[in-house]
Amino acid sequence: MKPAVIYILGTGHSGSTILQYLLAGRPNIIGLGEVRQLTDRRNWRQGLVEPCSCGAAVETCSLWGDLEPVAAELSVDWYKRVLSKVSILYPGTTHLVDSSKSTKSIHPWLKLLDEDLISGIHALYLVRDVRGWAVSDETTRKRKGRPPQPLFLSMVDWWKNQKLFLRFLKTNEKNIAFLTVSYESLIFRTDAQLSRIADFVGINGDQFNWEDGLKKAVVHDVWGNRMKNDFSTRSRLTYDDRWQYRMSASLPAILLFPIWRMNQKLRRDGGLI
Ligand SMILES: [Zn+2]
Structure with a gap:
């Protein structure tokens, strides 16, 4: 069976x-994490690779263990090796999830689709409310030791990024099918949002117990955020509401009108309203 790829942008x-x-x-959906990071040999060489979310070190992970790219290997050939390893380990797989997020890293999958090695690509364009995103960006900057910046500048970054994603999704020559997914909707209207996604990617839309699913998910994510290695946080839904207590998060979002308009549009498209 040829799997389809669910690509998170x-x-x-x-x-x-x-x-x-x-x-x-x-059942039959396997998470691969940020696949693009593992295509770069330097990430393996420099020991930057973190433990896999399955609990094993990347070298001993049942999926990634023997998938280090070899010198001068074309990235599309490496993706083929990943595909065949998945089919050996998880023979019934219908969908793979790649959470690489960038527009560039969808291209190897497009080549595999051209070669008829996968059955389709479904892009999920994930958007978070600009206020929550900016406050979270501030925390990430602090944690990673990056220079701080005022929240309104992070909002401008958010806006520029969304423009790039929207342009890519509208103008790419392959006409990739995409669904906008609001993060807030995923948290607050989980059942509705998941059945919307199930329809889009073509999986059985029967009532699905996601609380159970979160505990059993099969994910080999080496590069995602810290949460991936913490079973207690990744197995339940929580909403980070810090932005609601920051005046400086709400005010500029409303005053910077193009940003506000984009935020409203993405909330609508993402199924929140
Ligand atoms: Zn693993």
């Missing part, structure tokens, strides 16, 4: 880890 810290776990909680 969007800016970092928009909830891709929890989305991947919700998807991979279903």
Whole structure:
């Protein structure tokens, strides 16, 4: 059976880890994490690779263990090796989830689709409310030791990024099918959002117990955020509401009108309203 690929697009810290776990909680869907990071040999060489979310070190992980790219290997050939390893380990797989998020890293999958090695590509464009995103960006900057910046500048970054994603989705020559998914909707209207996604990617839309699924999800994610290695946080849905207590998060979002308009549009498209 040829699997289809569910490709998560969007800016970092928009909830891709929890989305991947919700998807991979279903039978026959396997989460591969941020696949693009593993195509770079330097990431293996320099020991930057973290433990896999399955609990094993990447070298001993049942999936990634022997998939280090060899010198001068074309990335499309490496993706083929990943595909065949998945089919050996998980023969009934219908869907793979790649949470690489960038527009560039969808291209190897497009080549595999051209060669008829996968049955389709479904892009999920994940968007988070600009206020929550900016406050989360501030925390990430602090944690990673990056220079701080005012929240309104992070909002401008958010806006520029969404423009790039929207342009890619509208103008790419392959006409990739995509569904906009609001992170807030995923948290607050989980059943409705998951059945919307199930329809889009063509999986059985029967009532699915996602709470159970979150505990059983099969995910081999080496590069995702810290949550992927923490069973207690990744196995339940929580909403980070810090932005609601920050005046400086709400005010500029409303004053910077193009950003506000984009935020409203994406909320609508993402199924929140
Ligand atoms: Zn693993």
